Amino acid sequence: MVEPAGPTTRRRLPGSTRRRTPGPARRRRAVPPPSGILLGTVLALLAGVLLVGAYANASFAPDRRNDVAGQREVPTSVVTGGPIISASSELVRSYRLPPRTIALTFDDGPHPVWTREVLKVLAAHQVKGTFFVLGSQVARHPEVTRELTDGGHQLGVHTFTHPDLAELPAWRQRLEYAQTQLAVAGATGTRTSLVRFPYSSHPGAIDNRDWPVVTAAGDLGYLTLLNDTDSQDWSLPGVDRIVANAAPDGDAGAVTLWHDAGGDRSQTVAALDRFIPMMKERGYRFVTATEGLNLAFAAAGVDHRMDAATPAGTGERWRGRTLIWAVQGADRMLTVFGVLFVVVGVLTVGRTLVLFVLAGRHARRRRARDWSWGPPVTAPVSVIVPAYNEKEGIAAAVRSLAGGDHPGGIEVIVVDDGSTDGTADIVDALGLPNVRVVRKPNGGKPSALNTGLALARHDLIVMVDGDTVFEPDAVRRLVQPFADPQVGAVAGNVKVGNRRSLIAKWQHIEYVIGFNLDRRLYETLRCMSTVPGAIGGFRREALRYAGGMTDDTLAEDTDITIALGRAGWKVVYEETARAWTEAPATMGQLWKQRYRWSYGTMQAMWKHRRSVLDRGASGRFTRRCLFFLSLFGVLLPLLAPVIDLLALYGLFFLDRRATAVAWLVMLGVQTLTAVVAFRLDREKLGVLWVLPLQQFVYRQLMYLVMVQAVVTALTGGRLGWQKLRRTGLEPAVRNG
Structure with a gap:
């Protein structure tokens, strides 16, 4: 049996001694809900620029016909x-x-x-x-x-x-x-x-x-x-x-x-x-x-x-100057688009190559026969479930946690954060002996997690969203990396449970490629930025060094993960610890979720920005972490629309065959990445038939989410927590 242990030379982060007590969340200035205004404005602006550029480049001008028309009508x-x-x-x-x-x-x-x-x-x-x-x-x-x-x-x-x-x-x-x-x-x-x-x-x-x-x-x-x-x-x-x-x-x-x-x-x-x-x-x-x-x-x-x-005339001169500015602006924008196209291409191909090399190396190392985190970890585990109006899925989530096969025993603490739908009563009615329900006034997820952390009896902590169903061995597998005393947190493998709809299938692909494959890369580079809220393991000691959970950002999972990395703890990925979560089922719900994620991630990056100048472990981690987050989490999603814009422009105004080939090459790179990710995650490839369709709707939605999140950040707005509507996972998923 390996008891939890941690390094004794961790550097306490600035401000970590101030533990926020549970209480009402700070009042946030709300941003207007997502609407078609941003979409319409962005599309109208880009369409105008591209059309002016196309017109100025004679894309609408017909070529000369060589047929002879006769001269009978000419004097x-x-x-x-x-x-x-x-x-x-x-x-x-x-x-x-x-x-x-x-x-x-x-x-x-x-x-x-x-x-x-x-x-x-x-x-x-x-x-x-x-x-x-x-x-x-x-x-x-x-x-x-x-x-x-x-x-x-x-x-x-x-x-x-x-x-x-x-x-x-x-x-x-x-x-x-x-x-x-x-x-x-x-x-x-x-x-x-x-x-x-x-x-x-x-x-x-x-x-x-x-x-x-x-x-x-x-x-x-x-x-x-x-x-x-x-x-x-x-x-x-x-x-x-x-x-x-x-x-x-x-x-x-x-x-x-x-x-x-x-x-x-x-x-x-x-x-x-x-x-x-x-x-x-x-x-x-x-x-x-x-x-x-x-x-x-x-x-x-x-x-x-x-x-x-x-x-x-004066009016004609001013209209002429406006025309000149429009044409020059369109030319410059097309030039910028061309440069950005190259940048996006280089980033995409570079990221793909790095993923193939490092993620593949990570997978091969984990599958080696002699691979082990160390002696089995059998210390008891406290599982904290913050819950706010989770009546649809809370029963399935708690049953899956309480029935886990971890040999050291599992304590489940459900923190009802002011629910109004009877969430706590549903859990009480289950009558499970290793489950406790704690009721508190609504104070936000970080407050609920800190409450659970204060009441937890054990030093190994697992944090779980209230809509997430664990596989029977998920807790046991999730805590095995703590055999390494340098490991402070473990990211589990989040799976989309409701895969029936097209939107859910797209998210399933994104989870496998964009999250799980990336985590293999980030563990290898020692710059893991997020332990997912759906399934994450922590040492109590590591959380104490990092200052506990805070409501400084809307992405408390990213915030605490960066804090742990800065403190010198290793954050790793355990792909065999699998949990099933309910993905948003509508475009509106998806927009809200990803809007909050994107904005919260940028908040966390901004919060920890000064530590890039730190010496030692804090500076090394932050420089790597914020570099990759900025490059692949913010910059690439912001620039990626250039591929689609130039593809659309090329189909109408440039060489259609060359444009189609270039677009298909990019799709081929994405498909190859998807195949590799699905193989590493032992997922069936059949769902990848929806990947080409993803390029026409889902990607554009993610672009706009990132644009609005950046605009919100630049204008100083703050988002309130946006609760998603849940329907509960399918029975097959609930049973693991």
Whole structure:
């Protein structure tokens, strides 16, 4: 027989001499109950960010169709006319630049590198250009857009997302123009009347699909600018070919098409540096689009002058700035999501590998034939059951405890904490000789546990929730680790008893993977953070060193476990000591339970935060414990939604196949972890068919629970104890 013994050199924790006496719990400021407000707010915010990012990245823009639509509806004067088109539903005119006149036009910018390189070449040769900008790029690089207008260059609309406008309805076409105008107004304080459509070329290429787009833009007051020559620099044909493509025939005037974004534009920059002086030597002058148009007017004897740029109104400027902020914010958020995706992936894979190695080592060591905690522990045990309105399950719980096969004997103390449903009377009616019932005013679970601890006759203490059913050998197995005098507490193996519903099956999987497998890891690393309230064994001496149970947090089990670790006691996991608990049966009940757990855990972490600077056992334990709790208990659950968000985003706006493969890989990692955990826990694998479904509902609920718990912690709110509704475990579980 091994009597309980403990180290004599334990460091008493600060404040542990002040034992709280049972009494009314301190009044807590209640937080509004969980509702759909948080869910709706979070989802709306994230959806807005992702949709703005998707729109700015042209995810809604249709690609160009290559079919030929004919030109029967296009006026001959346009097909054979010049590249400057003033077309509306009432009047159509087209213009050419005068001979030996060139307008350099650039598409798809601005770009923070290549647009500035182009500007350097233009400045060196004292030439102005016309830049047809994408609204999304203006929003991303407003400072480059301002450099264009400050340098005397001209701006034109090239749509917001570069779609094939002929494939868009009229309202989307107007939106493309309007959003680009807003971006330009926000960046430069001006608006422009020039437009060039994506995928457009020379007038002779306008077909029946394109012509309605041209006339609709004309009705909105836009002047359409096509081109005479196309450098085709986008295809990177080489500097010589680009120069030859851009040069007009003979002395003809020309609107030339170049690009200052969309890829590596080094050939464009080099070609411009050669093209401009070459054309000047041929007697050409360089103009902006409207300068060339005004020259054309003068040559035709038309008394009219046009300026593409006009001042934007104050309201338009502010709306433009808001659009710029929205696009930049969405871009930054998507970048953050990308980084977090990598972080979550690394954490998930790293945690999985560590679990496989250390938890597997723990299981192999325990199953070795020569493994033993030491001589059998047969000292008597006091079992404390705090109970508040537990009429549904208290009888089954007490019977399972009183009938345990521990050879040293079991004393069961049921502390009725002010129940109003007759819990104490139910226990009295059982008439079990080794069961005592203690009635006290409601003071909270820690108060009830301390009351039971004060009345317990023995030095080995087992603490049990009032809804938990023990297997016959659970108490005996739970206390065997106390053969090691350094062990101060033992975590048992909690099982979900009500596994019939889908929600309960999900919790069963979580208990096996997230709790029991983790406990193997944490024991190996000497940083166990929680002895579960459902089944936990303690030395009375260890509890005394740690200061007893307190109501400083809502997770008194985590609080006392960290305190024990700080005091230098070993906390271990005994997987053969099994108890069955009733898991929440509804989403609302589950939310309340996990909300309290998450918030209480963060309270415990905050309470013990300063001990990371302690020397000796306290500091070593706390640094390890809080590191893993912060990493895998708080940070990873908070960041895990990134996987689902980017998966959803990718299915709609990115490569669907790559997204699906990435998501399936993550699911495969989780499934592999589940299989290993279930094998180690000797559980049947059949229930794992619900694991894929868990990814779509249960995980999201856990995300939101953690988010609300963090918000509550940051805002300083405090939660009251939230009692769950019990129905009692199934008879099969009650019988072990």
